[in-house]
Structure formats: C-alpha cells, structure tokens
Amino acid sequence: MISTPPAPSFTGIEREPCDPSPTELGRRIKMLRIAAGLTLKDLEERGGISATHVSEIERGKASPTIGALARIAHALGVRPAVLVESHVLPEVTVTRAAERAGNCIQWGAATxxxxxxxxxDAGLGGHLITLPIQREPALTHCHEGEEWATVLSGAAEIRIEKDPHVLREGDALHFKAHRSHSYTNLSSSSAVLLVVSRPRLAI
Structure with missing residues (x-):
C-alpha cells in the first residue's frame, strides 16, 4: 500500500493572523489536500463534509463555517490555524546542497x-526521487496538473496507466499527471530522478 506524505505546513515570514480571502483559503486547502494524496471523496469520508462543498470552497465559491473549517483541517491532519494564518513567502529562494539534508520523506518505497x-504562490516544485533496487513500482500515484521527470543516474520505467516508458540517464518525460503513473527502478543500484510537478508537492 502506498503511504501518503505528511501534510505540509506553510512556512515563511509570519504576520499577524488575519482572515484570508476565500480564494486564498481555497488554494491552501487544495494544495494541502493534493500534497497529502487525498481526493475530494477522501476528504468527505475523513471529515464528514461533502465533496461538492469542499470543491466549492477550494474554488473560492463558498466560505466554510468554523465547524466545517475544523472538520477539513482534521481530515488534512493539520491545525485549523494553518488554514487561516497569514504568511508571506519570499519571491526568490536559494537552497544549498547541504541545506537539503534531512528534508526527505518516504513515499511508498521511494525517497x-x-x-x-x-x-x-508557488505553482510548481522540484524533487529528487530515489528508487530502491526492486522490480516492483516504488511509487504509484496521480494528481491534477502535470509532471516532468529526467533520470540523473540509473534507469527507470515510468508507466502511465498501461503505457511503459523506459528512461535512461539524460532521458526526460513530460505528461499530464491526472492519469495513474508509477516509477520503477530498472538498475542494479538505486536510480535517481529529478521530478518537477505542478501543483507543487510541499514536504
């Protein structure tokens, strides 16, 4: 069974808490839901709030009550304050190689x-994905948006539904990510890929 990554938190320069606009609140909820690998139906089952209503909230077409907001936060595994606190992130970030150490999660068999x-307002994000030595898919998922991947070392198969695509070092693949896709290592050692996805997966 594929495990889901922990829900991300909003980081940056904190300001005094204030009520975000319906559009911003919806964007936060949607980003957290997708990052946690949850569908609208999953949120409905976890939080007891209809998928239709959550969809309206995510699109900024409806404002949740305090009770509904608490149920959504519970379903996402975050504090309700995470959804409404005011945060400002920088427009430029630089991450040194040494700073990335430890900023990893295990998702399925992949790191x-x-x-x-x-x-x-980040719309995309990049991750290094390390696939262990095994012939079964290390990671299978789907999400809204798109994904781009290139193999940095080793060889891997990216299967999009029933269509396999074998990539070796330097090869790249770009695809719509709403179709179920999996990553499998074809090497005799760990394979490493650089994957860029939209929307951004926050970890």
Missing amino acids: LEAVTAPVQ
Whole structure:
C-alpha cells in the first residue's frame, strides 16, 4: 500500500493572523489536500463534509463555517490555524546542497527530497526521487496538473496507466499527471530522478 506524505505546513515570514480571502483559503486547502494524496471523496469520508462543498470552497465559491473549517483541517491532519494564518513567502529562494539534508520523506518505497524551498504562490516544485533496487513500482500515484521527470543516474520505467516508458540517464518525460503513473527502478543500484510537478508537492 502506498503511504501518503505528511501534510505540509506553510512556512515563511509570519504576520499577524488575519482572515484570508476565500480564494486564498481555497488554494491552501487544495494544495494541502493534493500534497497529502487525498481526493475530494477522501476528504468527505475523513471529515464528514461533502465533496461538492469542499470543491466549492477550494474554488473560492463558498466560505466554510468554523465547524466545517475544523472538520477539513482534521481530515488534512493539520491545525485549523494553518488554514487561516497569514504568511508571506519570499519571491526568490536559494537552497544549498547541504541545506537539503534531512528534508526527505518516504513515499511508498521511494525517497523524496525537496530541491528548493517554495516561493510566494508557488505553482510548481522540484524533487529528487530515489528508487530502491526492486522490480516492483516504488511509487504509484496521480494528481491534477502535470509532471516532468529526467533520470540523473540509473534507469527507470515510468508507466502511465498501461503505457511503459523506459528512461535512461539524460532521458526526460513530460505528461499530464491526472492519469495513474508509477516509477520503477530498472538498475542494479538505486536510480535517481529529478521530478518537477505542478501543483507543487510541499514536504
């Protein structure tokens, strides 16, 4: 069973808490939901709030009550304050190689390492994905948006639904990510890929 990454937190320069606009609140909820690998239906089952209503909130078409906000936060595994606190991120970030150490999560059998810190209103993000030595898919998922991957070392198969694509060092693949896709190592040692996704997966 593929495990989901922990829900990300918003980091940056904290300001005094204030009510975000419906659009910003919806964006935060959607980003957290996608980053946690949850569908609208998953949120409905976890939080007891209809998927239709959550969809309206994510699109900024509806404002949740305090009770609904608490249920959504519980379903996402975050404090309600995370959804409404005011934070400002920089417009430029530089991440040194030494600073990335330890900024990893285990997702399925794969290890994901964030390449950069997010900027304000980030729409995409890059990760180094290390695939262990095994012939079964190390990571299978799908999400809204798109994904781009290139192999830095080793060889890997990226299967998009039933279509396999074998990539060796330097090869790249770009695809719509709403289709189920998996990453499998074809090497005799760990394979490392640079993957850029939109929307950004925050870890």
